[in-house]
Amino acid sequence: MVKLFEKYEFPEGLYYSKDHFWVKVEEGKTRVGLTDFAQQVAGEILIVRPRLPKSRVEHGGPLGTMETGKWTGVLKSPLSGTIIENNRALRKASLVNEDPYGEGWISIIQPTNLDEELKTLMTEANEIKPWLEQEIVKIEKEKKK
Amino acid sequence: MPRQEWRWLDLGALSPVDTQVIYDAVSVARGRNLVTDTLIFCYPASPLVCVGYHQDVEEEVNIDLCRQLGIPVVRRILGGGTVYLDSDQLFYQIIISQKNPMVPVRIKDAFRAFLQGPVEAYRSLGISAEYRPINEIQVKGRKISGNGATTTLDGVFILTGNILLDFNYNMMVKIIRVPSEKFRDKMFKSLQEWMTTVRRELGYLVPMEEVKKALREGFEKALGISLQQGDLTPEEKRLLQELREKYLSVEWLYMPEYRCLQPVKAHAVKVAAGISVVESDYKSKGGLIRVTMEIAEAKIKDILISGDFRVYPSDALPQLEQALRGVATDRNVINDRISRFYKLHNMRSPEDILKGTSPEDILKAILTAIKEARKWIAPKI
Numbered sequence A: 001m002v003k004l005f006e007k008y009e010f011p012e013g014l015y016y017s018k019d020h021f022w023v024k025v026e027e028g029k030t031r032v033g034l035t036d037f038a039q040q041v042a043g044e045i046l047i048v049r050p051r052l053p054k055s056r057v058e059h060g061g062p063l064g065t066m067e068t069g070k071w072t073g074v075l076k077s078p079l080s081g082t083i084i085e086n087n088r089a090l091r092k093a094s095l096v097n098e099d100p101y102g103e104g105w106i107s108i109i110q111p112t113n114l115d116e117e118l119k120t121l122m123t124e125a126n127e128i129k130p131w132l133e134q135e136i137v138k139i140e141k142e143k144k145k
Numbered sequence B: 001m002p003r004q005e006w007r008w009l010d011l012g013a014l015s016p017v018d019t020q021v022i023y024d025a026v027s028v029a030r031g032r033n034l035v036t037d038t039l040i041f042c043y044p045a046s047p048l049v050c051v052g053y054h055q056d057v058e059e060e061v062n063i064d065l066c067r068q069l070g071i072p073v074v075r076r077i078l079g080g081g082t083v084y085l086d087s088d089q090l091f092y093q094i095i096i097s098q099k100n101p102m103v104p105v106r107i108k109d110a111f112r113a114f115l116q117g118p119v120e121a122y123r124s125l126g127i128s129a130e131y132r133p134i135n136e137i138q139v140k141g142r143k144i145s146g147n148g149a150t151t152t153l154d155g156v157f158i159l160t161g162n163i164l165l166d167f168n169y170n171m172m173v174k175i176i177r178v179p180s181e182k183f184r185d186k187m188f189k190s191l192q193e194w195m196t197t198v199r200r201e202l203g204y205l206v207p208m209e210e211v212k213k214a215l216r217e218g219f220e221k222a223l224g225i226s227l228q229q230g231d232l233t234p235e236e237k238r239l240l241q242e243l244r245e246k247y248l249s250v251e252w253l254y255m256p257e258y259r260c261l262q263p264v265k266a267h268a269v270k271v272a273a274g275i276s277v278v279e280s281d282y283k284s285k286g287g288l289i290r291v292t293m294e295i296a297e298a299k300i301k302d303i304l305i306s307g308d309f310r311v312y313p314s315d316a317l318p319q320l321e322q323a324l325r326g327v328a329t330d331r332n333v334i335n336d337r338i339s340r341f342y343k344l345h346n347m348r349s350p351e352d353i354l355k356g357t358s359p360e361d362i363l364k365a366i367l368t369a370i371k372e373a374r375k376w377i378a379p380k381i
Helices: A036-042 A114-118 A125-143 B018-031 B063-069 B107-114 B116-124 B169-175 B181-194 B198-202 B208-223 B234-247 B250-254 B316-324 B331-344 B359-376
Strands: A002-004 A008-010 A021-026 A029-034 A045-050 A062-068 A071-076 A081-086 A107-111 B004-014 B038-044 B048-051 B073-075 B083-085 B089-097 B129-132 B136-139 B142-151 B156-164 B225-229 B267-272 B275-284 B287-296 B299-307
Touching: A002 A125, A008 A036, A008 A125, A021 A114, A029 A036, A036 A125, B004 B018, B004 B208, B018 B038, B018 B089, B018 B156, B018 B234, B038 B208, B063 B169, B073 B250, B083 B169, B089 B208, B107 B116, B107 B142, B107 B156, B116 B129, B116 B136, B116 B156, B116 B208, B142 B181, B142 B267, B169 B181, B181 B267, B181 B275, B181 B287, B181 B299, B208 B225, B234 B250, B267 B359, B275 B359, B287 B359, B299 B316, B299 B359, B316 B331, B331 B359
Parallel strands: A071 B142, B004 B038, B004 B225, B048 B073
Antiparallel strands: A002 A008, A021 A029, A029 A107, A045 A062, A062 A071, A081 A107, B038 B089, B048 B083, B089 B156, B129 B136, B136 B142, B142 B156, B267 B275, B275 B287, B287 B299
16 A cells, blocks of 8 residues: 555555546456545545446546535546446445545446556556645645635 | 636526526536636526436425426536525526636635635625635525535536525425425424525615626626626527527436435435434334434534324423433433433433333434434534
């Protein structure tokens, strides 16, 4: 487990998108969810609603929607493919806050362009850290206003 | 930062459905860079019931009543709960590119920044409004504006809210599906207590044009922007027509494909920030215990305990309800209050006063209601 800036967990062995998703490759399929950084910034997550199984998703396209107390937004898929299964336990959406890399997983996708699209994702700490630093700088700048 | 120029669309009275379609349409145009950052003012020509994006409309709304009264039900793209809207509210709708440096990363910062506009407007009308995190405007602790936000796939940030010139509290509690009449009563009283309007604060209804002027100036002053009045482009009008079809469709309103996936919701309604009404049932050996509760800032403001369990003496329950008012929504504190209630009455055995129903059952029934409120409204209630 890598904890960046003493606050944000980024487990090793996963891939990460700049749209705040993690990807775990599991025998040709991929399990995806939101990162610890994303759930911390989002705050209390009330609803996570991925698109239905058999839906085709595109890299950067809509995987589903999410609602925090005051905001609703689109979840952007880290990969292209077809949704095979969604996490039914997310009827309790707070699982994403409590255990984003474990019980809070969102969907399993059968990818259609895995090798190419994995190259667009981050995996090493030395890739994630400079990107995350920029995200944190944006937030810290706003805090000072 | 140099003073930004935004387009201002003063659209006046729109059809009920268009009050929700318009910002969707303009945001599509903004996402395609066909228009600039925009602020819309509008209000519905006639009433509507507006449900949040993720809500189950049949669970939340008394659709039969709405049909009888000729009130359309419209699903919006923003989240949140069900609300009755009419021409006594002025809507403001901010449609801005996420790339605009005025848009913070964190949603709570965005609300804090943009809601200074309506706060300024209320103050210029003589109402001492304040911003309350995360997304409310209040006057001495009472909500006077509700707000929501979303970010589209094209990177457009939308924030909408309303100036409450007046509010139909009666209709609000009529159109919502409630578990019981007690819940409806409690919700009505809670809304009256925790929600206010321009009319209530000033004692008269300020004319719409005066409110618009105050709001326009409020946004310009608070955000340091210049609003240039404009019109919808032909493309936006086309998008409005196209999206209206979607909003009027049965598929959009009911979203049947998600119905079976919706979490089963207990009966909990947020009235204002920190204020909620909840009702839940607990099955004890002595019978069903129903708790209808108003929670205010993590304390039991009001509580009704009812059900088919036996109570002896018969006035014990109202006394217990009175003893629980003002108590923090904390297990140990509630347990302590229930225990002290029995000691105060000097009973020989805990079961005497509420035969067949133990104090532990009462505690569990109350905790069940609190748990449901925390699940559906906010964890810190």
